[in-house]
Amino acid sequence: MPRSHAALAALVAALVGLWIQTAVAAPGDLVWSFEADNWVRTAPALTSEGDIVFGSDDGFLYAVRPDGTERWRFQTPGMIWRGPTIAEDGTIYVATGGGTLLAVSAQGRELWRVDIGEMDYASSKPAIGADGTIYVGSEDANLYAVRPDGQIQWIYAIGTAVLCSPSVGPDGTIYVGSEDGLFHGVNPDGTQRFRYTVRWDMDVRSAAAIAADGTLYFGASDGYLYALEAGGALRWELQLASNVLFSSPAIGADGTVYVGSYDRKLHAVSPDGVLVWEVDLDGLVSCSPTVGADGVVYVGSEAGTLYAVSSGGDILWMHPLQREIYYGSPLIAADGTLYVGAFDEQLHAIETSSPGLAEAPWPTLGGDARRTSRSEGGSGPTSQDVPPATTPSVALTMWPLPYAEGYPVGIDIDERGYVYVADAGGMEILRLDPEADRYRSWGVGVGPEDVLAVGDLVFCTVGRDEQLVCFHPGSQAVSSVLLPGSGLGIAEIHRGPDAASGRLVFWVAERMAQGVLRYTFDPADAPGVVGSPSEAPMKRQESTSALSFLSASYESFPYDVTLMPRPEPITPFLTRGAITEWRLALDDYLVEDIAVSADGAVWISAGVPFLFRLDPAAGTLQMMETIRNAAIFQGLAPAADGSIWFGNLIEGGIGHFDPALGVSETWRVPGTGEIYDLVFDAEGSIWYTDRVGDAIGRFDVRSGEAIVFALPAGSEPLHLVIDANGCVWFTAGSGNYIGRLDTSNP
DSSP: OOHHHHHHHHHHHHHHHHHHHHHHOOTTOEEEEEEOSSOOOSOOEEOTTSOEEEEOTTSEEEEEOTTSOEEEEEEOSSOOOSOOEEOTTSOEEEEETTTEEEEEOTTSOEEEEEEOOOOSSOOOOOEEOTTSOEEEEOTTSEEEEEOTTSOEEEEEEOSSOOOSOOEEOTTSOEEEEOTTSEEEEEOTTSOEEEEEEOGGGOOOOOOOEEOTTOOEEEEOTTSEEEEEOTTSOEEEEEEOOSSOOOSOOEEOTTSOEEEEETTTEEEEEOTTSOEEEEEEOSSOOOSOOEEBTTSOEEEEOTTSEEEEEOTTSOEEEEEEOSSOOOSOOOEEOTTSEEEEEETTTEEEEEEOSOOSBOSSSBOSTTSSTTOOOBOOSSOOOOTTTSOOSOOOOEEEEEEEOSSTTOOEEEEEEOTTOOEEEEETTTTEEEEEETTTTEEEEEEOOSOEEEEEEETTEEEEEETTTTEEEEEETTTTEEEEEEOSSSOOOEEEEEEEOOSSTTOEEEEEEETTTTEEEEEEEOGGGOOOOBOOOOEEEOOOEEEEEOEEEEESOOOEEEOOEEEOSSOEEOOOSEEETTEEEEEOOOTTOOEEEEEEOTTSOEEEEETTTEEEEEETTTTEEEEEEESOSSOOEEEEEEOTTSOEEEEETTTTEEEEEETTTTEEEEEEOSSSSOEEEEEEOTTSOEEEEETTTTEEEEEOTTTOOEEEEEOOTTOOEEEEEEOTTSOEEEEETTTTEEEEEETTOO
């Protein structure tokens, strides 16, 4: 027989064999397996041509034909844990370990790549909006919006790692969970719509499924399934497990919600939050269910078994794959073939009775066979849900320090409008004349930390030299006071009520010494040393800061605290001349910040769980101790009623404590979490710096409304002060500049 005829005969035999195998296959039978070079944990996606696209821990993106043969493979920069997602034009988007979002053509060629932050894994599958925008979360605590041409459109600061895949609502709202127990609604322009806090601040890795009426279903590691309205209001919550719900829900044609749990069960829940049934499986369930056109629900366990469960909760069949089916989701093609990956390093094709996916709003992870994670229908938000359309704009002006090694920290403004800044990166106090764009500086010692302008005098703390320095900018007279002891770690300086006429009282935080120091100053006692009167130009940079986040309201929640039943006596650790020192005996904790109330009481934040109130006149100390260890209080702002407002570096919130009532509560505000400094404005609102999020926010203590203004990346805003015109001045440590926000800008 000629070679060509033999080859043809072999091909015909192979096709006949494949036809016979398919013809006799029963639901649950293996059709074929395709081998990768490492674990397959991704949910496969289907192209318009019927090819199956999936990724592997080996770093390859694969395209496999419906007969199980390879069409192409593309090597990516890192492991592929989630995705891929396929656009309408066939472009494939996938996020990889190392922090790369890739666009790959339907033929397996790279179109572009963009950096989405440093991360070991890529735990967020991309979603595609109606206009083609790609949304993906990152372990760098941000949500990225990327245009189809690969240009980053905006970056929304989530605050903690995003280990969840976004979902896009019919109105374009992006929904995504985060590691700190928050579920976020983000407007298409990158502003915040809402944030919802799950029970006990548990991890949210479950991607939201969106129902036809816009209801959002997702699980959390507290074992609860949540149903939210499109605007973020809780519709209901249902505890399904004693621990983790990492499985993402699927929705059947009748609205039933299906989700797996770490209690080794598959659950069916009615749209109104009633458990319909649950079925025991042989292992943990992180896999997301898929609902077939005949109502059969398919889900895998981490014991390595694929299950087919009827809509009534009966197990129809099981197919053992021997290794874990982890986090992915089965895919069903129109011919009834189901595709699923496992830790046996293979993609498997299995026969089913279901002719494709259910005609439902969200029958599988990502909502459709291309895994776009976009809801095509349903109702959008009501007018009551939408945040205000108009928001105040701000003019941002920046004055970069005239030397590259600068690190501006403390800031204050005198009566003439001169701005004083402590440069911790050098040895100077710098004074900016913003009208003339000129500056003058004074050498004060190594490591100045904070600065305070009082009348014609300027005071500052010099950390490494353990000194208080006082100088007169007009006459150039400079004097210093050496504080008692070494290694005090002096930082913040605040003015207190005057002890006597003609004297000034200052309070200094001793971070390392775990205490506070009071210094009574008489200007007549200061010896004079002449400093340098040099003055030089400082170039300003003008820009307009767009609103980064907006929320119409924020709900507060109680803060679990234990309060001393009454103030306890405390005696000074040291009294010497004009200096009195108190120490708190805090074991390994440090004093983080201090503030002085109008009545002379001193508030002290110390370490993770403590907030103190020192009454120097009565000689007493009262303590608030939180039982929530996720707290470092920074940025204290005493209120006129005797209560105290504080920032929380860990939880990204602003807290309030009333010592008279023993009541404490906190508000989570937009941004990434490191609330560093607080200051009241003339209207009673609180301005704060978000050190990590490169943002400055305004929080209305009456309504709970917060508005956040974005700063240039890498700014690291630290301390704040507000001038007589209501402009907000701040120091940008890593940005090495002095900034001003003018909110009166039209």
